[in-house]
Amino acid sequence: MQRSLTDISYHKRSQIKDEMLSYESFDQFDLLPAVKAGLYDDVLEGMVNVKPTPVQRLAIPALLGQPSRFTPRSDGRHEFLLAAETGSGKTLAYLLPAVHALKLAEAEDPDIQAYKKRFEEERAKEKDGKVKSKFDEPHPTMARPKVVILVPSAELVDQIGTVAKRLSHAVKFRSEKLSSKLNAEVIERNLYSPRGVDVIISTPQLLASIADSDPNVLSRVSHLIIDEADSLFDRSFVPLTTSIVDKALPSVKKFVCCSATIPRGLDKFLASQFPNMVRITTPNLHAVPRRVQLGVIDVSKDPYRNNKDLAAADAIYTIGRESSKHEGLEDGEVDVRRVLVFVNERESVQPLAEYLQSKGIDAIALHRDTAAERQAAMLASFTTAEPMTMPKQEEPAVKGRRRLPNVKVIVATDLASRGIDTLAVRHVILYDVPHTTIDFIHRLGRAGRMGRRGRGIVLAGRKDRKDVIAEVKRAMFMGQALI
Numbered sequence: 001m002q003r004s005l006t007d008i009s010y011h012k013r014s015q016i017k018d019e020m021l022s023y024e025s026f027d028q029f030d031l032l033p034a035v036k037a038g039l040y041d042d043v044l045e046g047m048v049n050v051k052p053t054p055v056q057r058l059a060i061p062a063l064l065g066q067p068s069r070f071t072p073r074s075d076g077r078h079e080f081l082l083a084a085e086t087g088s089g090k091t092l093a094y095l096l097p098a099v100h101a102l103k104l105a106e107a108e109d110p111d112i113q114a115y116k117k118r119f120e121e122e123r124a125k126e127k128d129g130k131v132k133s134k135f136d137e138p139h140p141t142m143a144r145p146k147v148v149i150l151v152p153s154a155e156l157v158d159q160i161g162t163v164a165k166r167l168s169h170a171v172k173f174r175s176e177k178l179s180s181k182l183n184a185e186v187i188e189r190n191l192y193s194p195r196g197v198d199v200i201i202s203t204p205q206l207l208a209s210i211a212d213s214d215p216n217v218l219s220r221v222s223h224l225i226i227d228e229a230d231s232l233f234d235r236s237f238v239p240l241t242t243s244i245v246d247k248a249l250p251s252v253k254k255f256v257c258c259s260a261t262i263p264r265g266l267d268k269f270l271a272s273q274f275p276n277m278v279r280i281t282t283p284n285l286h287a288v289p290r291r292v293q294l295g296v297i298d299v300s301k302d303p304y305r306n307n308k309d310l311a312a313a314d315a316i317y318t319i320g321r322e323s324s325k326h327e328g329l330e331d332g333e334v335d336v337r338r339v340l341v342f343v344n345e346r347e348s349v350q351p352l353a354e355y356l357q358s359k360g361i362d363a364i365a366l367h368r369d370t371a372a373e374r375q376a377a378m379l380a381s382f383t384t385a386e387p388m389t390m391p392k393q394e395e396p397a398v399k400g401r402r403r404l405p406n407v408k409v410i411v412a413t414d415l416a417s418r419g420i421d422t423l424a425v426r427h428v429i430l431y432d433v434p435h436t437t438i439d440f441i442h443r444l445g446r447a448g449r450m451g452r453r454g455r456g457i458v459l460a461g462r463k464d465r466k467d468v469i470a471e472v473k474r475a476m477f478m479g480q481a482l483i
């Protein structure tokens with residue numbers, strides 16, 4: 001299992017640490033003032049003393065072409081791999097430089113400038129009251145985005161789309177989402193609006209099928225970003241992802257792949273397809289965030305006797321009961337805890353969610369069959385940074401009718417939840433022991449995001465490799481990479 005990841009030497013790690021010390025503030029990056037304003041006032045609104053994270057310190061200067069050991073010296077297309085731990089701010093590491101470049105290119109684009117001039121002239125005439133404007137010319141960027149961001153799920157399209165929208169208030173660009181959650185009319189409107197579009201965030205399925213019928217959609221792309229590249233270049237996604245990459249590459253200036261892990265398959269694929277790709281890896285790559293601890297429940301022992309469902313329900317009840325001990329709570333209040341339960345197989349998601357519901361737990365399955373609205377509402381409560389509390393309620397004494405009102409549970413496979421910024425999650429239950437270290441990293445990475453504390457609980461059965469779990473636990477305790 002440990003062999004699935006590629007090594008990074010200690011020497012390289014210490015060189016990277018030195019590099020990170022050169023940039024301590026976002027103000028040191030050559031970003032347009034509007035981009036910085038959007039970052040401080042809208043994207044990270046309300047945060048004080050904001051500093052770039054390690055991946056942002058390494059990637060932003062390199063993508064902007066500022067002096068750094070990762071800045072390519074050649075002309076032509078630049079290719080990057082950004083690999084950094086889960087929840088470490090990779091989105092902004094690629095989005096800020098892409099939006100900066102978009103605005104610079106816009107200022108130099110003769111078609112856009114000529115369009116703007118005609119538009120302003122018509123508006124001025126209208127203001128003078130001379131004529132009613134008949135200006136209905138489509139914007140030159142209509143269905144021709146400059147920045148394309150690919151992600152593996154509709155939920156991630158929403159998440160990244162929200163960050164881009166926030167940034168666009170100060171920076172003034174148009175960003176649109178394309179995903180299977182939207183109906184055909186909305187998708188058409190988002191892409192073919194006569195007002196134009198600068199940034200598209202999409203799943204590969206949707207964009208690949210649009211590009212099949214209208215290849216020009218990808219003809220002006222200058223920044224192509226493959227987020228969650230370990231998923232998007234794996235066996236199931238690679239044909240769709242590469243079909244988009246192949247169509248877009250002729251115009252692309254910056255090609256950015258982004259991932260929390262570099263499995264051997266991705267390593268080999270990128271080395272053969274993109275031999276000049278600059279790899280930006282943080283010193284803590286492949287380590288689970290330090291503030292996440294791992295506990296183990298041996299379900300083969302009493303009282304569970306291999307009943308994993310019961311062990312999961314019990315663990316969730318314990319998490320719920322502990323929430324009243326949290327300091328800072330008003331008297332009579334409890335925290336609302338958000339718990340993610342991971343299973344290995346898609347087929348187990350629904351039955352486990354139903355079992356937990358039968359035990360009075362507010363659980364949903366994260367998959368296509370769960371009503372979209374219910375899923376969205378539950379996910380929203382998992383991704384908020386705001387604390388959530390409720391009045392304490394006594395559990396009913398009558399046996400068999402227990403209810404746990406202060407815990408919300410999502411049961412998922414990690415593919416369905418990959419990359420989701422579950423800021424509210426402190427507890428992750430690994431119902432199945434993950435098949436690989438990569439899965440351990442992604443699943444535990446839903447807790448402990450951006451320096452928060454978290455706890456993982458593995459349910460270990462009779463046949464599970466307890467030595468592997470012990471090794472992962474030890475590496476996590478030491479803050480080491482799980483390789």
Ligand SMILES: Nc1ncnc2c1ncn2[C@@H]1O[C@H](COP(=O)(O)OP(=O)(O)OP(=O)(O)O)[C@@H](O)[C@H]1O
Nearest residue numbers: 051052053086087088089090091092260419421450
């Ligand atoms: N410099 C910063 N300071 C504080 N918070 C930040 C900073 N940069 C990003 N964040 C916040 O950190 C959280 C995690 O960021 P993000 O989702 O980009 O992580 P990620 O590295 O892409 O994770 P994953 O690998 O799981 O996809 C977000 O809520 C984001 O707003």
